[in-house]
Amino acid sequence: MQAFPYIPNTDADRAIMLERLGVASVDRLFEELPAEHRDPQINIPAALAEADLVRLLQERAAENVVDRPTFLGAGAYRRFVPAITPHLVSRSEFATSYTPYQPEISQGTLQAAFEYQSVVCELTGMDVSNTGMYDAASATAEACLLAVRVTRRRAVALLEPIHPNTVDVVRMYAFGGDVRVDTVRHATDVTAEHACVVVQQPDFLGTILDVEDASGAAHAAGALCIVVADPLALGLLRAPGDAGADLVTGEGRDLAGPVAFGGPSLGLFAAREPFLRQMPGRIVGRAQESHPPAGASPGAAPRTGYVLALQAREQFIRRERATSNFSTGQSLIATAFTITVQTLGPQGMRESAELCYQRAHDAARRIATLPGFAVVERGAWFQEFLVRAPMPPAALAMALADRGIIAGLDVSDRGEPEAREATMFCVTEAMSPAHVDALVQALSEIGARS
Amino acid sequence: MQAFPYIPNTDADRAIMLERLGVASVDRLFEELPAEHRDPQINIPAALAEADLVRLLQERAAENVVDRPTFLGAGAYRRFVPAITPHLVSRSEFATSYTPYQPEISQGTLQAAFEYQSVVCELTGMDVSNTGMYDAASATAEACLLAVRVTRRRAVALLEPIHPNTVDVVRMYAFGGDVRVDTVRHATDVTAEHACVVVQQPDFLGTILDVEDASGAAHAAGALCIVVADPLALGLLRAPGDAGADLVTGEGRDLAGPVAFGGPSLGLFAAREPFLRQMPGRIVGRAQESHPPAGASPGAAPRTGYVLALQAREQFIRRERATSNFSTGQSLIATAFTITVQTLGPQGMRESAELCYQRAHDAARRIATLPGFAVVERGAWFQEFLVRAPMPPAALAMALADRGIIAGLDVSDRGEPEAREATMFCVTEAMSPAHVDALVQALSEIGARS
Amino acid sequence: MIEDVGARLSFDRGAPGRRGVGVPRWDGEPAALPDAHLLRESVRLPEMSQNEIVRYYGALSRRNYSVDSGTYPLGSCTMKYNPKVDDLIASLPGFAEAHPLAPAEDVQGVLRVLFELQSHLGEITGLPAVALSPAAGAHGELAGMLIVKRALERRGELAQRRRVLVPDSAHGTNPATAAMAGFTVQELPSGPDGGVDLATLEAALGDDVAAFMVTLPNTLGLWERNIQRVVERVHAAGAFVYGDGANLNAIVGRMRFGDLGFDVVHLNPHKTFGTPHGGGGPGAGPVCARAELAPYLPAPVVVQEDGRYALVRPADTIGRMQQFHGSIGVLLRAYAYIRTLGCEGLRETSGNAVLNANYLRALMRDHYDLPYDRPVMHEVVFAGTRQRRRHNVRTYDIAKRLIDYGLHPPTVYFPLIVEEALMIEPTEAESRESIEMLAGAFIAIAEESERDPELLHDAPQTSPIGRMDEAEASRHPVIRWRPREA
Amino acid sequence: MIEDVGARLSFDRGAPGRRGVGVPRWDGEPAALPDAHLLRESVRLPEMSQNEIVRYYGALSRRNYSVDSGTYPLGSCTMKYNPKVDDLIASLPGFAEAHPLAPAEDVQGVLRVLFELQSHLGEITGLPAVALSPAAGAHGELAGMLIVKRALERRGELAQRRRVLVPDSAHGTNPATAAMAGFTVQELPSGPDGGVDLATLEAALGDDVAAFMVTLPNTLGLWERNIQRVVERVHAAGAFVYGDGANLNAIVGRMRFGDLGFDVVHLNPHKTFGTPHGGGGPGAGPVCARAELAPYLPAPVVVQEDGRYALVRPADTIGRMQQFHGSIGVLLRAYAYIRTLGCEGLRETSGNAVLNANYLRALMRDHYDLPYDRPVMHEVVFAGTRQRRRHNVRTYDIAKRLIDYGLHPPTVYFPLIVEEALMIEPTEAESRESIEMLAGAFIAIAEESERDPELLHDAPQTSPIGRMDEAEASRHPVIRWRPREA
Numbered sequence A, B: 001m002q003a004f005p006y007i008p009n010t011d012a013d014r015a016i017m018l019e020r021l022g023v024a025s026v027d028r029l030f031e032e033l034p035a036e037h038r039d040p041q042i043n044i045p046a047a048l049a050e051a052d053l054v055r056l057l058q059e060r061a062a063e064n065v066v067d068r069p070t071f072l073g074a075g076a077y078r079r080f081v082p083a084i085t086p087h088l089v090s091r092s093e094f095a096t097s098y099t100p101y102q103p104e105i106s107q108g109t110l111q112a113a114f115e116y117q118s119v120v121c122e123l124t125g126m127d128v129s130n131t132g133m134y135d136a137a138s139a140t141a142e143a144c145l146l147a148v149r150v151t152r153r154r155a156v157a158l159l160e161p162i163h164p165n166t167v168d169v170v171r172m173y174a175f176g177g178d179v180r181v182d183t184v185r186h187a188t189d190v191t192a193e194h195a196c197v198v199v200q201q202p203d204f205l206g207t208i209l210d211v212e213d214a215s216g217a218a219h220a221a222g223a224l225c226i227v228v229a230d231p232l233a234l235g236l237l238r239a240p241g242d243a244g245a246d247l248v249t250g251e252g253r254d255l256a257g258p259v260a261f262g263g264p265s266l267g268l269f270a271a272r273e274p275f276l277r278q279m280p281g282r283i284v285g286r287a288q289e290s291h292p293p294a295g296a297s298p299g300a301a302p303r304t305g306y307v308l309a310l311q312a313r314e315q316f317i318r319r320e321r322a323t324s325n326f327s328t329g330q331s332l333i334a335t336a337f338t339i340t341v342q343t344l345g346p347q348g349m350r351e352s353a354e355l356c357y358q359r360a361h362d363a364a365r366r367i368a369t370l371p372g373f374a375v376v377e378r379g380a381w382f383q384e385f386l387v388r389a390p391m392p393p394a395a396l397a398m399a400l401a402d403r404g405i406i407a408g409l410d411v412s413d414r415g416e417p418e419a420r421e422a423t424m425f426c427v428t429e430a431m432s433p434a435h436v437d438a439l440v441q442a443l444s445e446i447g448a449r450s
Numbered sequence C, D: 001m002i003e004d005v006g007a008r009l010s011f012d013r014g015a016p017g018r019r020g021v022g023v024p025r026w027d028g029e030p031a032a033l034p035d036a037h038l039l040r041e042s043v044r045l046p047e048m049s050q051n052e053i054v055r056y057y058g059a060l061s062r063r064n065y066s067v068d069s070g071t072y073p074l075g076s077c078t079m080k081y082n083p084k085v086d087d088l089i090a091s092l093p094g095f096a097e098a099h100p101l102a103p104a105e106d107v108q109g110v111l112r113v114l115f116e117l118q119s120h121l122g123e124i125t126g127l128p129a130v131a132l133s134p135a136a137g138a139h140g141e142l143a144g145m146l147i148v149k150r151a152l153e154r155r156g157e158l159a160q161r162r163r164v165l166v167p168d169s170a171h172g173t174n175p176a177t178a179a180m181a182g183f184t185v186q187e188l189p190s191g192p193d194g195g196v197d198l199a200t201l202e203a204a205l206g207d208d209v210a211a212f213m214v215t216l217p218n219t220l221g222l223w224e225r226n227i228q229r230v231v232e233r234v235h236a237a238g239a240f241v242y243g244d245g246a247n248l249n250a251i252v253g254r255m256r257f258g259d260l261g262f263d264v265v266h267l268n269p270h271k272t273f274g275t276p277h278g279g280g281g282p283g284a285g286p287v288c289a290r291a292e293l294a295p296y297l298p299a300p301v302v303v304q305e306d307g308r309y310a311l312v313r314p315a316d317t318i319g320r321m322q323q324f325h326g327s328i329g330v331l332l333r334a335y336a337y338i339r340t341l342g343c344e345g346l347r348e349t350s351g352n353a354v355l356n357a358n359y360l361r362a363l364m365r366d367h368y369d370l371p372y373d374r375p376v377m378h379e380v381v382f383a384g385t386r387q388r389r390r391h392n393v394r395t396y397d398i399a400k401r402l403i404d405y406g407l408h409p410p411t412v413y414f415p416l417i418v419e420e421a422l423m424i425e426p427t428e429a430e431s432r433e434s435i436e437m438l439a440g441a442f443i444a445i446a447e448e449s450e451r452d453p454e455l456l457h458d459a460p461q462t463s464p465i466g467r468m469d470e471a472e473a474s475r476h477p478v479i480r481w482r483p484r485e486a
């Protein structure tokens, strides 16, 4: 039998084991399986040696073009992540452990999760956080379901402009929960039918909102206010919790590592204290030793550690009455997020957010001066801005592609008047200034030729 | 004062510390230094934030062209290194520790070094090994000095064809030791003046030698036989120790990681038992606990561990009478080398060596069939072969460069008749077959046009 | 004398003014910041130098047990070896730096891998309609049950079929998912052999049943001997058969859900395909369905036309599972894993996983009770009932004592239908010797429980921290750092 | 119950037939292998599955203390923080995959970095002729002393000048290097202040002296107060001043060897510039010299002309130090380190390194003897003489006891001129608190040595293994695995 590096048993091992079992062959262990379907023909390629595997996937990776200047954002932002983040989370003690069911030998994961919860509470201005969910959109959908549970209302309102994929995901969860989803243009459109209003900060088109407007309107209608916030922007912007939010979600992936074609992601999920026992997902709590090891600290006080807490909410205990079916989450991404945010620290989060803001505004200012180009005015914004060019967005994208540049997102199919004919460009703190220069240069050439 | 991430003390910390010292400022701690030279103007660029540093060095890295097919070898070979090798040696417990002076908390480094010594002995067929030296050439030079010490002769012989840089390094050490260096064409040129003969296996032009010829001649002249061996080739070739070698050196870098512009490297250094106490470098030995910790294994036998052994040879004890000035070596590279070799195991070492052999011979066979091209016949060879083209090597290199291919090494300036007008191509087990195809295609085009 | 790491969070470390990393200064013309009422003062975060952070998180990591530290026989978790080359592949810049909204022509490489993975999973399950976007097993279950719901809706039966049948041995995510999908859940007691009881099933079936959810092999590690008849009956009642494929490791390469007539299954690549579990994720939860259900798959799926790959939205999709396309990093690893083993290696995987579990069962069977005494598949469930009855030692104590043997405990008290359950899944990645070592530890502990039960009650003694008061942590939850004065 | 890792080498693990990794099969036409007498049967190596290897080496790693685990105040080793971003930079494929013999036009990026590093080191030392190829400090010393030798040869003085003067406090590599370079070594006793004694030096100088080798600051952590006069006298005698610059961390950014008149120095980037020490390498040992000595530099050096970079062989080079161009991976990290800190950061480095050492000295001085009671530079040397005299506790015991406090011991019994020496170098990478913790541990141990000396004699108790019988390991050296039967 060919030896596979991930399977230690040899023919000799198997012979010893089979003898002990009194079974003639490994295949005999599968005799309960219906004979007519056993050992089907499975059409997948033959095994590859590691060197060939790596070569193959290097070729595939090279078929992706990732070194061109690109100005896409819309929920996936190139962010500065310090080198210690991947260094630390790639330690196999973090990477190859399971959900921390045995706290005595899982303090690493547990304490890191407690750090994460603390960081998320500080960033969002909320009281409590879980250990993280799949991504911002699914966390937002779960937040809507929480609102539905606590308000016993069967509709939710999403305030436009909001990421269309968030709408899509909320609708998918709502299909499961038999909940109606309304998109609204104004926070004041929220009614007593709505369990909540969901507000994106900055909104889908980049504008910084005054969350208080939305939370005020929601609370007036007896609904909860859910804010989907960009965590880097929270280095600069008022914490949603200070502006009346009841639940805050957000996307943590981009502070944890590269955009990675969109995943794995990390859904932040924080809430005001009263919702603690209604939260989906895992929660880590502080605990004390009940049995300190004899040798460890004779006579000393029990030591502090961390455990999975409030598990009575969860599927493996409460089953169909659980707050969610959530099981495996995004633990490693949450640890990476925490390390980045803590490495930046209070100064670094502010500086990184401001650098993002300044680089984006500088790019917008330079583009606005190009003949034929306009940047749509619409109040304060963070990292995304709307550009109208002397040609339709599709033509602009093609002209930029000819110059080796990936344009921003064509948003001209949206309902908002400001999106009409517009392309949404994104510039972040992690983009190369040379790429911005290349964009401005390319646009000026394109403008001159049109 | 600007805060640097690698320097934790803050102004507040420094104030507390200075107060304790009764010193007014940090600069005052440097008052013994000559005032006229204190705090010179140093012309280096201003500090860079991490994001800028990474961008800068990514730009520099991109200025190196490393994705073209290349057929250079000559002492630096692209080898297959399994992914677990960098994974394991990048663990900071290995990477950020010092030379293991405190065995109780350095067993990781020590036991890994013992594994390394064992692997080197097995590969080379020698009795003893040190923990590794700088590189093959300097290890070879140290081996020559060992031979000089034990034979009390003041000249060494190097058997051509041998890597010219090895000659250069041996001459440098010999300049220090006031030793004469002769290069010889035949092993039988070794005389009673020579402390040793150095043989490269495979030789510089790729040929596999019968080491017994050289060791026989050396021993007949009362000299030692030193073999500089390619460790992958030793997966296939007779162990030098079985063919009469007294000392074996070799380059371990390429089984430890990427060629990395030639360094850091790893010089294997193995010897027959009688030379143990004459060896340069560190040696790790097995030891037993003398004081087992009380709690650990009450009443149990002392446990086995590893320590730096035979330190009385070394500079920090014997000073000017030491066997060498060797101090910091290549520990991490040695561990990487060990992991690669052990991961390959006996089967994998053989298969990898044979794959290298077969890929190289296949390339040579295909090139030999091209009109106008000839592969020089010169007995058994491993991974490097000599090609004569219908044009001089320099012109061939240019023609290949035009097609995006880096040729082999131009060896036409060497004395050997077989090297006349020849380019030495190297093909290894780790080269992409597509690159070989591209080479054959390019050569056939070049041949057709000439 | 060594620091009590747990007592000092990062927030209690460092000092004001320390920096973990520098940030480039903006040296261009500064734009005015937004109005002050939109801004905050600053975020309360630790201030540590980089060395402090590296040491702190390094110290945390050393307080974790992991697959790379030793045998991790957690039942239902398939804690196998996670190939390092797969990590390397996922981190290649061509994959890691690809933007999810990039034009398709710029991401052909990753789309091709995803397309091929869809097709490989379709082959492996025998269910050709595959979507990769769910983020974990439970998420895949939700996708799968919503596919069922959409299919019922399109058949006009949704109002009528609201009941979902779930065996009492099922993983908790199954009933929880059925509830999230808007169904009412009916639990079916397992039969005496640990499998689905045909009579019970038939009694429960009816024209208001939407689906039957079944885990195969089931959570007792047992093959469902009646599976073909079960599928027939469910289909005959007009309901769907949902397969929880998280235990695929038992049968991969040897049996396909599709061939058995299943309608939809989800898989757990972070179990079967060796992607690292990360202390609780990220995972992925591909969903595989019969071809007729393809229009309902969650968006996006990858299609290929004329050698070009593209992301598309299935015609009548249930919607998106997440904002973008799934846990790409996990899926790339799963692809690499499948390509490394090929069909032969996958068969060897299930073969050795099952052999190891049965060998363990044989070695341990005289020392622990076996509630279901049948040959097992990939895992074996013992009961600590004898130890509890005779020595007042609970499964909990046995688990904690294993830690002192340098091992990770198995899953305990699950499945719920086994008293004092010890659910042990060794996986194919353990060698014969390590199975013997594991059995040896269990047997030694069984002996200790007779001789010296206190040893077990006080365990673990060698872990970084002792037994924790978990109940109190939920009674008075402290779930975040607060400044000391507060 | 946890495995005795040391007793089982990889060779004793695994089983015949196991594989750690697959190798591609050659499926082309096979060429005949060389004659059988040139071949071997097979290599005797362990046969382990990948999981076993990962666990084994992971277990080994956990038996190591490292800078990333805690304070590592090993004197003369400058065990500072090793930036992770520098590792990342060194592993960029553009650097890692560059072939050393590639045409210059294909490696402009790395050549430019090396060129700039030469120039930065020239600026930092004030000695503009720089070669980067030596592989470690000792290798740089050899290069430096051979430059001196070549210069003497060219001056026609080599036959006459064969004596090299070395203070008795010097690092062992200095006399060893002088000997390797073919000189005879004369050791000079240090003066009462721990520095070079001018009178002793003058007495030793003569026209047969080739060079004076001096470490600055010296290995007692002290500044050489007479350094300018020392340099004058040596030069007046026609000899060279060789500087061991391995202790540069004390003065970087604040004082330059060149300005003090030194002729040649080597540096240790694996100390001063934070490259990881790797458990004993790799390091690098750049050598910096006065401009007039440039022709003798070891080959190659990088030059720049019209914006193109190239490797060249200096006109009258002493030769090559190694086969290729040096420890490029280490040099890239050193470059990144220097660029991260800039001149200001380098000054802060030496400032805080010296502040930390003096603070430690102040905190500990009442508890340990201070053989040279002067303000120190980057490190401080205490003597355990009081403890030995009064309590029969040796420095060795104090060092081992520190391990139980979770700390790495300092360098002990070096420099040789201090009895029971404890040589402590905290570096700038430790915080005030960690200096206080370190001092606290030393003070507690001083108290323990009075109260309970056995505690020290039996230390360490908390390490993976107890005190080792080192003498026996050298008396009967076992330095490799052998099969059990042999």
Ligand SMILES: Cc1ncc(COP(=O)(O)O)c(C=O)c1O
Binding pocket: A326, A327, A328, C076, C077, C136, C137, C138, C139, C171, C173, C215, C219, C244, C246, C247, C268, C283, C284, C285
């Ligand atoms: C049988 C079974 N079903 C479902 C799940 C849920 O998968 P996940 O944790 O990825 O959500 C698991 C996970 O452990 C499982 O073992």
Ligand SMILES: Cc1ncc(COP(=O)(O)O)c(C=O)c1O
Binding pocket: B326, B327, B328, D076, D077, D136, D137, D138, D139, D171, D173, D215, D219, D244, D246, D247, D268, D283, D284, D285
């Ligand atoms: C003062 C001094 N000189 C020389 C050396 C030798 O350097 P290396 O170990 O890199 O060969 C050292 C190294 O520790 C040192 O501290």
